[in-house]
Amino acid sequence: MRIAERLCAVCLLLLLGACYGSNARYAGPGCLAYLYPSTAGFAPMPVRGGTSEFAPEWQERVVAVRVIYGTFRLYSERDYHGFIGDYQAPSEMYLTPSKKIGSVLCTSPEPPPPPPQPGT
Numbered sequence: 001m002r003i004a005e006r007l008c009a010v011c012l013l014l015l016l017g018a019c020y021g022s023n024a025r026y027a028g029p030g031c032l033a034y035l036y037p038s039t040a041g042f043a044p045m046p047v048r049g050g051t052s053e054f055a056p057e058w059q060e061r062v063v064a065v066r067v068i069y070g071t072f073r074l075y076s077e078r079d080y081h082g083f084i085g086d087y088q089a090p091s092e093m094y095l096t097p098s099k100k101i102g103s104v105l106c107t108s109p110e111p112p113p114p115p116p117q118p119g120t
Contacts, residue, residue, distance in 0.1 A: 029068075029069035029070070029109075029110040029112075030048065030049075030069060030070060030106075030109045030110060031047075031048055031049050031050075031069055031070035031072070031106030031109050031110065032046060032047070032048055032067075032068040032069040032070065033046070033047045033065055033066060033067045033068060033070075033072050033087075033104065033106075034046055034047070034065070034066045034068065035047060035058070035062045035064075035065055035101065035104075036062065036063055036064040036065070036066065037058070037061040037062060037063065038061050038062075038063040039061050042061065044066075045058065047072075047104050047106075048106075049105075049106050050072075050103070050104050050105035050106050051103060051104055052078060052079050052080060052103050053078040053079065053102065053103060054078075054101060054102065054103070058101070059100045059101060059102060060100060062095060062100070062101045063094065063095055064092060064093065064094045064095065065087065065092070065093045065095075065101070065104075066090075066091075066092045067087045067088065067089045067090065067091045067092075067093075068089055068090065069089050069109070069110040070088075070089055070106045070107075070108055070109045070110045071086055071087065071088040071089070071106065071107050071108035072086070072087050072104055072105065072106055072107070073085070073086050073087075073104070073105045073106075073107045074086075074087065074093070074101060074104055075101070075102050075103040075104070075105070076099060076100055076101070076102050077102040077103065078102045078103050079102075079103060080103050080105055081102070081103075082102060084099065084101075086107065088108075089110065
């Protein structure tokens with residue numbers, strides 16, 4: 001009988017959680033960019049917000065950056081040194097063989113969508 005009671009309690013909690021949801025609200029697209037490697041077999045790496053350092057393998061393999069949401073600042077060195085440029089969505093940037101990506105930072109997130117208007 002104890003197992004059935006526990007199962008009912010878990011189901012009730014799940015049901016109430018689905019009905020009430022969480023207090024977290026959708027804040028908009030924010031920041032999203034994809035780094036594309038030159039090596040086959042590596043999937044594009046999503047970046048949401050930024051990273052102060054990439055693994056050495058990625059520094060040498062990134063050949064393109066596609067900004068989906070927000071504005072990203074690209075750097076050639078880790079810890080946000082060696083400014084390359086700012087790129088606002090939607091944009092793509094192709095790197096020359098002499099360039100490498102050391103760090104990436106979202107400087108301006110995409111704003112949230114406007115709230116729905118009553119009666120629409």
